[in-house]
Amino acid sequence: MRRIYLILGLTICTAASVLQAQAQIPEVEELLSKMTLEEKIGQLNLVTPGGGVATGSVVSEDVEAKIKEGNVGGIFGVSSPEKVRQAQKLAVENSRLGIPLLIGSDVIHGYKTTFPIPLGLSSSWDMDLIKETAQIAAKEATADGINWNFSPMVDIARDPRWGRIAEGAGEDPYLGSQVARAMVEGYQGEDFSAPNTMLATVKHLALYGAVEAGRDYNSVDMSKIKMFNEYLPPYKAAVDAGVASAMTSFNDIHGVPASGNKWLITDLLRERWGFDGFVVSDYTSVNEMIAHGMGDLQDVSALAINAGLDMDMVGEGFLTTLKKSVEEGKVSEEQITKAVRRILEAKHKLGLLDNPYLYSDESRPEKDILTEENRSIARKAARRSFVLLKKHKNTLPLSKDAKIALVGPMANNKNNMLGTWAPTGNPELSVPILEGLRNVAPQAEITYAKGANISNDSVFADKVNVFGPRIEISEKSPEAMIEEALEVSRGADVIVAAVGEATEMSGEAASRTSLSIPESQKKLIRALVKTGKPVVLVLMSGRPLVIEEEMQMPVSILQVWHPGVEAGNAIADVIFGDYNPSGKLTATWPRNVGQIPIYYRMKTTGRPAPESGEFQKFKSNYLDSPNSPLLPFGYGLSYTNFEYGETKISDNKLSKGGTITITTTVTNTGAYDGAEVVQLYTHDKVRSITPPKKELKAFKKILLEKGESKKVSFEISAEDLKFYNANLEFVVEPGEFEFFVAGSSDHQFTGTFTVVE
Template sequence: MIGTWNTILETPLAKVKVVFIIEKIDNAYCLQVKTEPIPLNFEFNLVTVEGDALQAAGRFKLLSEEKVEISLTFSEETFTGCMNLHSFGELQIKGQKGEGVSLSEALLMEVEKYRNSENIVERSNEEILEKVNQLVARMTVLEKVGQMSQCMASNFSFGGDIEADPPEKLVEDGRAGSILGAFDINRVFELQKIAVEKSRLGIPLLFNADIIHGYQTIFPVPLAWASSWDLEGIKRACAISAKEASASGITYNHGPMVDITRDARWGRVVEGAGEDPYLGSLIAKAQVEGFQGDSLFSEETIIACLKHFIAYGAAEGGRDYNTVDISQGTLRNVYLPPFKAGLEAGACSVMNAFNIYQGIPVAGNKGLLKDLLREELGFEGILISDYGSVDEIAVHGAAKDSKEAAKMAVDATMDIEMVSTSYLQYLPELIEEGRILESQLDDAVKRILTYKFIIGIMDDPFRYIRPDKEMEYHFCKEHLQTSRELAQKSIVLLKNNGVLPLKKEKGKIAVIGPFANSKDLLGPWQFSRYSDKTVTLIEGLKSKFVNQSNLLFAEGCRIDSEIEGGIEEALQQAKQADVIILALGENSVMSGEAASRMDIELPEAQRKLAEEMIKLGKPTVLVLTNGRPLVLEWFDKNVDAIVETWFLGSEAGHAITDVLVGDYNPSGKLTMSFPIQTGQVPVYYNHFNTGRPLTKKNQHEKFISKYLDGPNEPLYPFGYGLSYTTFTYSEMKIDKNQLTKTEKINVSVTVTNTGSMPGEEVVQLYIQDLYGSVVRPVKELKGFKKVDLHPSESKEVIFTITEEDLKYYTADMRYQAEAGEFKVYIGSNSKVVKEASFELVC
């Protein structure tokens, strides 16, 4: 049995090739295991052999560390047995001697037999329409409903378990038109083969996945990359994500999330661009353009899906899936703009929000989906439900049962039901009863089939299955470098009294905290097989410090619990250091979907560790890993520097270190305000004035809109972020004080780098409409420009204002600008600004 053996395991997530390497060293047997494409990290500490049988026990790590037991029996050329894994249960093993061919090579040879690339051509809209109409005319009602139904690729679930037939059966019967969660290219091939060869009409499947901030190469989470204000960088990250995902057969993305988010308690703020509709709109456009590229016919692009339409970010109390109750004006002026921008950029799909609006769940809300989205905004693409949200119409209490819920969703023009099965169960019956029309199904199916033709799978169903490109693209050096560059730009320096940048040449640094050597830097909503290769903070620092004996380390505590003797060990290391880095924050499961928090302070165990470190009186830098704004008032008062790093992705440790040592000068700016206390939440810059606004003059009066026990203002406002250099702004210049509908106004400031390092500044333009048919915000972002300046260098930054910048949905819901007086502000953030005035004359 000594030697190399291989087998193929069929796990619920993917087909996995396993190579066992058995050695005998000093009369003891040793077992090593290699796997692909999913890297399962095995470590066996107990291996016993009796005759031809081997027993082994140890641990393996996928998402978490778990026990594993193996029992194998060998012959000369083959072996059998079983492997017991907690995540997957007991898996039967049957294999042979040798390394074996890789799964990618085997699939490549197999899929070549099915290629039809010579005959594939990009069809015109007219040709597609003709083909779609011909196909729909041949379909039965059940086949139409099948195209409108989506199932999981396996028993892995993104939500509550759904009772349904196995995907193989659903696909063969024509009862599924798209698949969610096919994490393995071999699984994509298997299911696509069934659809093409065994279903009556041979209609290929769409393969859907949540590609939120990377596929195998992971980029900063969206709240982080929004802080870069780098639209081209975000677009490039999405293009790379599409390139990697499409090589694995993914054709349809459940992203980007373009919800405006004002409440940091809501876990899904990590997936969005923050609190501002203007910046959120630009980022929505960049993401759509990145995912979809110049043409969806390219096999290196994927369909972008705007989610969650609409106002999901306004959930009461910041609690996921909760009620939303807002005015139509707020809906249109705050939450709608990023969706409009995404649609104008060509987004081909939209997903509903889980919440209600005006008492009706969005999944069945005809006023929102049919009237607003389709008719007013002109959306002609695929409308897909979020996971289980059709069934949830009844759970909300807006429908008697799932049958009535299905009817509501179809009437609202919902094309695809994600994973739940109300469409399959009830649509044929509803048609028979005359309660919905078959033509409604026809409209939905035509939209779905149109995109199957557009992306080319109707002519070559296997064109996206490219194992050779997987090997070339996934986690490649070029993509990692792009991730690192965007991560650098996403870091926000919140405080610095001069302790940063660190000196690489001298002095000892103690890195203390649960994120000092953690690989949990990718954040939620990622499924990379390369998570074990995430660069930690310690690894990043070691790459910069020649004398690594100057780097000291102690975990100190876990994320939300103490370690026995942990603080003592941390103190022992910190006492030897000249500078302390506190690596604290949230783990990835504390952000994202279903990760709302009542209290957005750091866990008590981490605060206790920090307090003990501060008592040493040494220069201390807080490095944060998190997916939302946190309450940092105590840290702002007690540490010397605060570096907001979010979840930065695969190259996190390198990017953080680049900033800490000054190889990259931080330039990130916040896109969500950081409260002083949780009780301020939601706190955001573009609020209304109220009839009794708090001012410097009246702050000591009682009957004013304020708190008794703290300020109204956040600790760090929207647009805030420091640099290792300093910038000064001249007084604002404005070329005229009146604006007509056909004219424009130019406003400008001169920005000077008054520090000692080159740096980049995000210069921000805000406008305030002083009065209107409805109350307007105290200021709204309307433009920004980045300037790179060397020490003592100055540049004039000019913004042009037109009537278009002043438009909003007025009292009668018309999108227009109203005559009146305006203020214009330019500054380094939403609070520190220069100002001027002008008037719009109609």
């Protein structure tokens, strides 16, 4: 009996019947009919010849010989039209069947034109902009011969100790889903076979952002209710947007590592969601199932292929064991054929079966990569990602003829502008902050001193500097460096201190138990504040930090993440007021590490703490800290002020087939033009499983001139209020909902409506 699933009220068939119903591709079927078992297994092998930035400790050997033997389906770590043509020529002209290769790469936040880290991009809340950055990344990468991207990473992350929070869109499933969709559409475009589009890969399937203790590659243990409502939506949004491939994660799910998890890859991804692309493992994650305790290499390779994994990244367990497993009856050749078909179908989509050299046009790099237009968009993206965390008096924006002391280890540091996971970017082409300030305000009098090392800990620095000098420790003493900073500050009107995390203090394998600004820099900040001069902190990081001390200081704080290749120019645009900061946080900032995990969608307990924050015994609170975060999800200030008028609703009853409209008026009451992210939150007061305190349901980013008012409307249907119940049915239940419209998640509900049958 075939299984069926109920999704959104629609019955869909299992993946097997979906595949049977799909029209077969003649070119693919012809190739399959000619392939030996060994050649089929070869298509499941993804290798890297090394030479680039590796994401693991293993580099493939004898790659050229394996390609000629038909034992490679794809490669990564190779770029440029010439090198890609050489690789394709090995496959097409030297292997028996001449099947071209997939050419992959990690193009996470831009190719040569590096945009802000994804957490920063998400803080723009600008889906058109995010889509545009993905389009540019695809155009540049394909110009360099790459046709398959290991992006977007859509993992929901609520623990900033996990360094890879930098690569995603933060903590919220709704916002994360919008970002996932925008990036997939940007990379893939409307025509896979166009030379400037590429296959996208949704990763990491699944739940990787919820690793225990915030420690990379760690275990995940989660109920299905929490998975479906909180963590899975962005992956599904990418699938619904037509993403071509998916990458499995390193963690286990229900006790089975993702790369060998049949429930995840086949039951959920293929059958429930109807995904028809191919699935690739992460770097050696098949082999790593041995350390998980799942058996030897043959065992885990059989487990993976039987679970529905199609391609093995670097580990070569498929290449070296699958034939034996077929002979022993542990794996069927039919299962291998299914995997090969999916990979060949992807190559057909890209047009490679018709023209293996489609991505080898040597005229493209010069006209498509790192152009002035692309850099201009990188500058725009960076300044829209910045979040003004605190404004003190009227320090910002600065006058362009001011006397400025620029200090701090990030102030004149090209190596830390691009951010983590920018292996295709060139730090030397980035604009440091000192250069940017001088570009934007040439008449300003700017003096500079480093002032402090990012960290004084040489052991820590060695761990961070795996990919190059990110933390450079001066031969000068810390005391002498601070004195130099104070000296250049004495004649200044204002001090701008560029501080924070080095690039590789966040990202993969960069988990931290302390999220404070390193003590070397904290000492500098304290000394600068003691001068009594106005101080602006330009804070750079790949994650939320613990900055309670700094927030209590008489300083202004601009969070700039790691802004990318145009970092300095974009920062100067905002500091001097050419652009009014409009970013909003997409991950909650804790007061201290002990509050983690902390996120706005937390549930109300049976013994909730008072909203006032007053301590009461036998309530859900801490003895030594408030429950509330330092900075809430959706938070971000502006040089101007926005006033929200009364929120109105078109009808206080919402039928399951109807819609209601929620409207408010937003007025710019300040002295600067500015953009505001207007956010709608709801709360289901009574339902069959405990609801979150509040849920983001819609948002709009609007531009308001000073003194201008705009009416903002959100149309809400019952579909928008659905959730997965205890039976994992996607439903909306009749009952009362609260709502509010505001500039962040930290507001009280102002109205109600009722969903009726």
